[in-house]
Amino acid sequence: MARLSGKTAIVTGAARGIGAAIARRFAAEGAAVVVADILADLAAETAAGIAQATGQRVIALTCDISDAGSIAAMHKAARDALGPIDVLVNNAGVNVFREPLQSTEADWARCMAVDLEGAWLCTRAVLPDMIARRDGAVINIISNHAMTVMRGTFPYPVAKHALLGLTRSLALEYAGRGISINAISPGYTDTALAQEVFDKSPDPAKARRDVEARQPPGRLCRPDEVAAVAVLLASDEARFMVGENVVIDGGVSIRMYEDGI
Numbered sequence: 001m002a003r004l005s006g007k008t009a010i011v012t013g014a015a016r017g018i019g020a021a022i023a024r025r026f027a028a029e030g031a032a033v034v035v036a037d038i039l040a041d042l043a044a045e046t047a048a049g050i051a052q053a054t055g056q057r058v059i060a061l062t063c064d065i066s067d068a069g070s071i072a073a074m075h076k077a078a079r080d081a082l083g084p085i086d087v088l089v090n091n092a093g094v095n096v097f098r099e100p101l102q103s104t105e106a107d108w109a110r111c112m113a114v115d116l117e118g119a120w121l122c123t124r125a126v127l128p129d130m131i132a133r134r135d136g137a138v139i140n141i142i143s144n145h146a147m148t149v150m151r152g153t154f155p156y157p158v159a160k161h162a163l164l165g166l167t168r169s170l171a172l173e174y175a176g177r178g179i180s181i182n183a184i185s186p187g188y189t190d191t192a193l194a195q196e197v198f199d200k201s202p203d204p205a206k207a208r209r210d211v212e213a214r215q216p217p218g219r220l221c222r223p224d225e226v227a228a229v230a231v232l233l234a235s236d237e238a239r240f241m242v243g244e245n246v247v248i249d250g251g252v253s254i255r256m257y258e259d260g261i
């Protein structure tokens with residue numbers, strides 16, 4: 001039986017990558033889905049492809065999650081089209097990777113706006129309906145950068161650590177009102193975002209092989225592996241999970257030394 005039938009979900013940053021995989025899997029599990037993304041054309045293409053493949057109501061809405069007005073407009077359009085939102089996946093994010101003293105105020109502001117504050121602003125938009133109906137799930141896509149850090153990636157881990165704090169803070173606040181708020185922390189996942197990191201190296205193919213070799217399973221995470229856990233957290237089966245952070249990083253963050261076995 002479809003695990004999300006009758007539910008309506010917004011997935012931010014769903015035009016591609018992990019968000020697109022979550023939107024696809026949610027629709028396959030019976031949910032109506034909003035593909036919300038700053039990339040309007042790609043979002044429309046992704047939504048149309050998922051709708052065709054699944055037969056579900058899947059719509060694309062253009063939204064910049066660093067802009068409260070844009071979020072309000074997206075939420076209103078989503079609600080008008082599909083009704084109150086049962087599930088929000090805060091997935092949209094950007095890599096801002098710098099040596100701290102080389103980073104600018106604009107780097108900091110962009111990273112915090114997209115990787116942290118956007119999740120709060122989107123959650124704030126959907127919470128009143130969820131509270132009124134005493135039902136809802138919010139899933140924040142964080143990163144293993146929320147538990148461990150790498151040199152040269154500032155201030156991304158600052159935002160991702162804070163997103164874990166946001167998850168826990170809101171989870172406890174609203175657990176008694178029927179709302180489940182949890183997180184997923186993927187490790188290196190095979191998306192355009194990861195490819196952008198490889199492409200910055202002089203030999204992108206070698207950079208990819210090196211990163212694959214450092215993952216205990218010897219490969220990158222697949223977006224559909226993140227989507228599978230998102231289905232659980234979105235479903236009624238996970239309602240006793242409060243402020244959890246499900247790590248899907250192939251064991252990288254439990255390893256004692258970077259090159260340890």
Ligand SMILES: NC(=O)c1ccc[n+]([C@@H]2O[C@H](COP(=O)([O-])OP(=O)(O)OC[C@H]3O[C@@H](n4cnc5c(N)ncnc54)[C@H](O)[C@@H]3O)[C@@H](O)[C@H]2O)c1
Pocket residue numbers: 012013014015016017018019036037038039063064065066091092093094095114141142143144185186187188189190191192193194
């Ligand atoms: N790929 C990885 O290795 C990895 C690992 C850990 C965590 N993550 C996290 O997973 C999430 C998805 O990453 P991905 O790899 O699929 O990235 P991606 O770049 O492939 O997809 C991100 C999507 O977010 C959208 N987006 C960016 N800024 C936006 C904004 N201001 N408003 C609305 N949409 C916006 C982009 O247009 C894009 O479609 C991010 O939060 C990222 O930090 C990724």
